[in-house]
Amino acid sequence: MTDLLSGIGIEHVTLLIIIATLVIFLLDRIPIALTALISSIVLALVGAMDFKQVYSGFATPVTLLVFGMLIVGYALFETGAITILGKKILKSRVARNERALLGVLMLVAGIASAFLSNTALMATFIPLVGGMVATASGHLTNKNLLMPLGMAASVGGTITLVGSTSQPVASGIMSESGYGELGMFDFAPIAIPMLLVLILYMMTIGYNMERKFFKFEDHSTVGADDAEGSLDVKVTWKTWVATLTLVFCVISFMFGLLPIEITALIGAAIVLATGCIDFKTAMAQLDWNTVLLIAFAQGIAAGMNDSGAGKLVGEWSVAIVGESPAVLLAIAVVVTVVLTNIMSNTAVAAMMVPIFVSIAVGVGYHPFVFVLAIAIASNASIATPIGGTAMSQTLVAGYGFRDYLKLGAPITIVLTIMIAVITPLVFGFPQL
Structure with missing residues (x-):
């Protein structure tokens, strides 16, 4: 096959395969992991890379890190630690005021999502909130x-x-390209201000918009059937083991006590060996x-x-839009935000990162800032219920597509500007 394609140029053949991969990502007809597998195999078959590159990603730190932390997160939900936290919030004084409760719930969800599955978190909190609403006599x-x-x-x-x-995904692609990995907390200087701005928006302008635009009858029984069982969760020794395991992981991540992937695997081993899950x-x-x-x-x-x-790709891009890193970064962020609101945010990152690694290198800059910005922008999927699972799960409340646009579009624009401006301010544009 390599001989048949040698006359075309392997770089052009690779681009055709990548374009086909992006189209399949966009169509979203088959699992994106399967698409990535097939694409990797085909690239190896045509001679674009060695065959060992197809599976070498399994031994990388980022893959092992995610594997371990997913298990630690599942243990926290399995032992009821997150449910107990939610129950305490919903039984506190703050739950008497909807606006105040909204702020507290958003803060807790935002912090918890930094280490835990968004999907599992929402699956836990939706019935808890629904149960509270069902007994709140209309003020929630x-x-x-x-x-x-x-x-x-x-x-x-x-x-x-x-x-x-x-x-x-973004970190793994950058690492495989030979430019190192993203750090555990590299995102925080941009993401934390974004979360705080989002909460401030929702407690002020956003909350007023909700009261003005959401005229449909509230689905007051959302999750109420599941809430009673959830509220019966008791603290056990396994709850403490799972919680302390997460604390250990966070401390190790922060102070570099161990390599991040080893920390995650130790955490997974602890919760599995103790039967937390x-x-x-x-x-x-x-x-x-x-x-x-x-x-x-x-x-x-x-x-x-x-x-x-x-x-x-880098050479073509420079010829079209020039060499200004600020302009290139702004294009990357805007395109990523638009795409992530109409398709899987993970697929968007897998699409955009390889392209802008090449573009950044083509203009002589380290791709770190571009990859970081794309990774963050791919999670700004809050203007529609499509791109992110956490947003899709909220459909149970009875929202229509326009409701998401009305509430989410203004703050999405603000967050997009924040990513494009704050990222280079914090990290600059380091040259190769």
Whole structure:
């Protein structure tokens, strides 16, 4: 096959394969991990990279990090630690005022999402909120609480490397391209201000917009059937083990006590060995689509890098838009934000990062700032219920598509500007 394609130029063949991969990502007809696998295999078959590059992503730190932290997160939900936290919030004085409760829930969801699965967090909090609303005599509503909760979970998930799937995918691709990895808390200087601005918006302008525009009847029974069982969760020794394991992981991440992937694997071993979560249950719940995508997406990056396709994309891009890194970064952020609101945020990161690694290198800059900005921007999927799972889960409150646009579009524009401006202010544009 290599001989047949040698006359075309392997870099051009690689680009055709990458374009086909992007189209399949956009169509979203098959799992994105399967698309990444097929693309990696085809790239190896045509000679764009060595065959070992197809599976080498499984041994990278970022893949092992995500694998371990997913299991630690599942243990926290399995032992009831997150449910107990939610129950305490909903039984506190702050729950008497909807606006105040909204702010507290968003803050907790944002912080928790930095280390835990957004999907599992929302699946836990939706019935808790629904149960509280059902007994609140009308002063609390699902329609005013659930969409902001989903927004906070989405944006808060960008604070760390493990908070959402986009970050490890982006980090793995950059690493495979030979430019190092993103750090555990590199996102925080941009993501934390974004979360705080989002909460401030929702407690002021956003809350007033909800009361003005959300005229539909509140689905007051959302999650109420599941809430009673959730509220019966008791603290056990396993709850403490799972919680302290997460604390250990966070401390180790912050102070560099151990390599991040070893920390995550130790955490997973602890919660599995102590029975905080059953091994078979953990393997059944594990988001294999994410783990496999992270591994195989690195193969796609290797194909672009080794074949020369990435260099070609960089040269073309510079010829079209020039060499200004600020302009290139703004384009990357805007395009990513638009795409992430109409398709999977993980797929968007897998699409955009290899392209802008090549573009950044083509103009002589280290791709770190571009990759970081794209990873964060791919989680700004709060203007529609499509791009992020956390937002999709809030549909149970009875929102229409226009409701998401009315509430989410203004703050999405603000967050987009913040990413494009704050990222280079904090990190600059380091040259190669």
